[in-house]
Amino acid sequence: MIYAENILLCISIPLVFSLFFVKGNTRRFIVSFLAGMVVCLLSAYIDGFISYAGGMGENDTQIFIAPVIEELMKLLPILFLLFIFALDDTEVVHVAIGIGAGFATFENCCYILSFGANSMSYVLIRGMAVGVMHLVSVIAVSVGLVIARRFNVLSVPGITGAVALSMTFHALYNLLVSEPGVTSYIGYVLPIGTAAVMLFAYNRFKSPDTSIDSDL
Amino acid sequence: MSAELTSLLDIITSVVAIVVGLLVIGFTVPSFKKRRDVVPLALFVFGITSYILSNAYWIAYSYMRPESRMPFAANEIGEIATYLLLATTLNLILADLKGNARIQILFTVLFSLGSIGLWILWTGEWIQDLLGGIPFGYLLCICARGLKLTDALTKKQWRMLTGLSMIAILLSYIGCLIPKFTVWLNPTANVMLVLALIGLFVKAMKGIKDNADPRRQLALAMSSYAFSFAVMFLGESYFYYIANFIGICSAILTGISINREVMEE
Numbered sequence: 001m002i003y004a005e006n007i008l009l010c011i012s013i014p015l016v017f018s019l020f021f022v023k024g025n026t027r028r029f030i031v032s033f034l035a036g037m038v039v040c041l042l043s044a045y046i047d048g049f050i051s052y053a054g055g056m057g058e059n060d061t062q063i064f065i066a067p068v069i070e071e072l073m074k075l076l077p078i079l080f081l082l083f084i085f086a087l088d089d090t091e092v093v094h095v096a097i098g099i100g101a102g103f104a105t106f107e108n109c110c111y112i113l114s115f116g117a118n119s120m121s122y123v124l125i126r127g128m129a130v131g132v133m134h135l136v137s138v139i140a141v142s143v144g145l146v147i148a149r150r151f152n153v154l155s156v157p158g159i160t161g162a163v164a165l166s167m168t169f170h171a172l173y174n175l176l177v178s179e180p181g182v183t184s185y186i187g188y189v190l191p192i193g194t195a196a197v198m199l200f201a202y203n204r205f206k207s208p209d210t211s212i213d214s215d216l
Numbered sequence: 217m218s219a220e221l222t223s224l225l226d227i228i229t230s231v232v233a234i235v236v237g238l239l240v241i242g243f244t245v246p247s248f249k250k251r252r253d254v255v256p257l258a259l260f261v262f263g264i265t266s267y268i269l270s271n272a273y274w275i276a277y278s279y280m281r282p283e284s285r286m287p288f289a290a291n292e293i294g295e296i297a298t299y300l301l302l303a304t305t306l307n308l309i310l311a312d313l314k315g316n317a318r319i320q321i322l323f324t325v326l327f328s329l330g331s332i333g334l335w336i337l338w339t340g341e342w343i344q345d346l347l348g349g350i351p352f353g354y355l356l357c358i359c360a361r362g363l364k365l366t367d368a369l370t371k372k373q374w375r376m377l378t379g380l381s382m383i384a385i386l387l388s389y390i391g392c393l394i395p396k397f398t399v400w401l402n403p404t405a406n407v408m409l410v411l412a413l414i415g416l417f418v419k420a421m422k423g424i425k426d427n428a429d430p431r432r433q434l435a436l437a438m439s440s441y442a443f444s445f446a447v448m449f450l451g452e453s454y455f456y457y458i459a460n461f462i463g464i465c466s467a468i469l470t471g472i473s474i475n476r477e478v479m480e481e
Binding site for chain 2: 161169178
């Protein structure tokens with residue numbers, strides 16, 4: 001038992017104090033990072049409850065339930081900030097990055113405390129595969145929401161479609177890494193590969209004249 | 217069909233669907249630079265990406281856990297994403313077209329509800345079937361609206377499509393409720409649906425070949441694609457794979473037509 005709530009408190013207290021000394025985008029990023037950590041903890045509670053109620057094993061929970069719950073939970077604060085605070089496009093994406101980074105960081109802290117940090121390969125996988133996967137999925141959803149809002153297609157079908165895409169990506173990753181072997185190596189490479197493709201596509205196809213401008 | 221043949225065909229069609237999806241994305245992405253309004257293309261690419269991920273998930277699951285059934289089909293979430301994103305794409309492209317398609321949407325809703333009811337009767341998984349069926353019905357309604365507003369079908373063609381679809385649903389229900397008729401009712405229903413799908417697909421191909429109005433081409437191609445899913449979900453045995461094959465070809469037509477629609481004049 002790792003007392004995840006205590007870990008959250010321990011990590012978040014300095015961050016909360018730092019809010020008094022920063023402002024603007026930095027403060028917004030720290031708040032979204034904190035939100036990401038809280039969302040991670042809440043997701044774990046919900047995953048655990050559904051797993052217990054459904055009588056599912058840990059592996060099955062990670063493959064079938066966790067992607068849906070985690071992506072939905074990451075989306076909720078983004079939607080809240082998008083609609084309530086009417087953030088502009090760049091702010092939405094930065095907030096999403098903060099939430100994704102906070103989620104991934106807290107999850108990695110809990111896993112390392114549970115399983116130890118002896119193995120460099122395990123640590124690298126947690127950082128470069130899982131961490132990047134959470135960031136890629138949340139960035140893709142936030143960019144999709146920004147585009148949809150700008151062109152007045154921020155409707156229920158559009159939002160649901162975007163989050164369903166991230167759920168499938170997350171579910172595919174969890175499935176591939178669930179068992180050792182060739183499939184797990186494909187899974188570990190998938191987030192970094194996807195991030196590289198997204199970055200390439202963004203740099204290749206952005207231009208001042210296109211509808212998706214370079215603010216993002 | 218034997219279980220081994222079914223399994224082999226499932227994997228082959230999934231792999232082909234992924235390859236075709238990647239090709240469609242490959243010839244769509246260069247259009248981003250040629251057009252100011254890239255939003256429909258972006259939504260379409262996201263939709264096809266979901267379709268690819270859904271098939272990839274299914275292949276990975278079949279390989280890693282061949283004998284176990286998914287308690288909750290995560291690849292169905294990918295399919296839901298495909299339906300919603302493609303529907304949003306078509307809705308956006310047709311946004312400025314005026315007119316109503318109430319009759320067409322009414323029959324589409326009836327067809328969708330009838331299909332969902334059949335899935336529930338066959339599988340018993342009513343939550344999954346509802347969650348997947350409602351977005352799918354939405355896509356079908358947007359496609360029906362698109363066909364009407366672009367005058368893609370004549371009255372006679374509308375009557376044929378509606379008649380074949382609704383009678384097929386009715387026959388399937390009778391087959392469920394009176395088991396002794398199932399053995400010939402279900403194949404008859406499948407034949408009717410496949411005939412309707414072939415008619416729609418041929419119309420879509422003709423639209424592309426004759427270089428009809430781009431929005432009409434897109435409405436026809438996307439309707440053929442969406443209807444192929446409907447026929448797959450209601451079909452069995454060889455009819456399922458025929459519909460799957462036509463669906464894969466319709467994906468190519470959809471890619472061609474959306475590129476024509478958003479190209480600069």
